[in-house]
Amino acid sequence: MGSQDFACRGVQCLPQLVASELTTLSVCDLDRGRRSVASSLPDALSPHHAALFDRHFHEHPLVRVHGRNPAAVTGRIDDVVPQAEFRETPLYNDYYRAIGIDHTMAVPIHVDRRLLVSFVLNRRGRGFSQDERDSLELIRPHLGHLYRLCSALDRSGWAPACAWQLTPREQDVLRWLSAGKTDRDIGAILDISPRTVHKHLQRIYDKLGVETRTAAVARALASA
Numbered sequence: 102m103g104s105q106d107f108a109c110r111g112v113q114c115l116p117q118l119v120a121s122e123l124t125t126l127s128v129c130d131l132d133r134g135r136r137s138v139a140s141s142l143p144d145a146l147s148p149h150h151a152a153l154f155d156r157h158f159h160e161h162p163l164v165r166v167h168g169r170n171p172a173a174v175t176g177r178i179d180d181v182v183p184q185a186e187f188r189e190t191p192l193y194n195d196y197y198r199a200i201g202i203d204h205t206m207a208v209p210i211h212v213d214r215r216l217l218v219s220f221v222l223n224r225r226g227r228g229f230s231q232d233e234r235d236s237l238e239l240i241r242p243h244l245g246h247l248y249r250l251c252s253a254l255d256r257s258g259w260a261p262a263c264a265w266q267l268t269p270r271e272q273d274v275l276r277w278l279s280a281g282k283t284d285r286d287i288g289a290i291l292d293i294s295p296r297t298v299h300k301h302l303q304r305i306y307d308k309l310g311v312e313t314r315t316a317a318v319a320r321a322l323a324s325a
Contacts, residue, residue: 104248104251104252105139106251107126107247107248107251108126108139109139111124111126111220111244112124112125112126112139112140112141112220113141115208115220115222115237116141116222118236118237118240119206119222119229119233119236119237120224121141121222121223121224122202122223122224122225123140123141123142123145123200123202123222123223123224124140124141124220124221124222124223125138125139125140125141125146125220125221125223126138126139126218126219126220126221127207127217127218127219127220127221128216128217128218129158129164129168129216129217129218129219130215130216131164131168131169131214131215131216131217132215134155134158134159135155135158136151136154136155136158137267137268138151145200146200146269147269148268148269148270148273150196150199150200151268151269153195153196153199154196156195157190157191157192157195157196160190160191160192161192162178162181162182162187163176163178163181163205163207163219164217165181166181167207167209167212167217167219168212168217169212169213169214169217170209170212171212173209173212173217174209174238174241175206175207175208175209175234175237175238175241176206176207176234177204177205177206177207177228177229177234178204178205178206179204179228179229184204184228200223201225202223202224202225203224203225203226203228204223204224204225204226204227204228204229205221205222205223206221206222206223206229206233206234206237207219207220207221207222208220208221208222208237208238208241208244209241210241210244210245210248211245211248211249218248220237220244222237267305267308270291270301271301271304271305271308273291274287274291274298274301274302274305275305275317275318277290277291278302278314278317278318279318284298284299284302302314302317305317
C-alpha cells in the first residue's frame with residue numbers, strides 16, 4: 102500500500118469511527134504556506150476553495166498549533182479559539198462558510214520542519230465531542246506509523262507515485278490528459294491558456310516521476 106491508497110482508505114474509513122461530512126488528508130507545506138488534500142468528496146473543494154484556504158494559511162488556528170510541533174495531538178478549532186470568536190475571522194467567513202463547514206478537528210500524523218500532515222474531519226451543526234477527540238487521538242500514533250511506512254514505500258519504488266499530492270487544478274489537467282485531450286483542448290475546457298496547461302504538465306511530471314504524457318497517464322491509471 103502506497104501513500105495514495107493510505108490517503109484514500111483513511112478518508113473513507115475514519116468517518117466510520119467519527120462522523121464527518123468532509124474528511125481530508127491534508128498536507129501543509131509550512132514554508133510555502135500552501136496545502137494539498139485528498140478528500141472523501143473530490144468535488145467538494147474547488148481550486149477556488151484551495152486558494153481561499155491558502156490565503157489564510159498562516160492564520161489557521163490548527164496550523165499554528167500543530168505546525169513544526171512534534172508533540173502535536175488531535176485537536177479541534179474550538180480547543181484553540183472560542184467558536185463565536187472564530188466565526189468573526191476572515192478564515193471562517195472566506196473559506197469555511199463557503200464550503201458549509203462549522204466544526205473542524207485535525208489529527209496530526211506527521212510533523213517535521215517543513216510539513217504538517219493531518220487527517221481533518223469537518224462537519225456542519227454539531228461540534229466534535231471530547232469522546233470523539235479521544236477516539237482519534239488513541240489511533241493517531243498508529244496512523245502516523247502507517248503514513249511514514251507508505252511514504253518510504255513510495256520513495257523506494259514499491260508503490261505508485263502519490264497522484265493525490267497533485268493540486269486540484271493539476272488533477273483536472275491529468276484527468277483530461279487521460280481522456281486523450283491536447284493541451285489546446287484542455288486549455289479550452291479549463292479556461293486557461295495552452296502555455297499554462299504546459300506548466301501544469303511539467304509539475305505533474307515532476308510529482309509523478311515521469312517524463313512524458315504517456316507515462317503520466319500510465320502512472321495515473323496504475324494509481325487509480
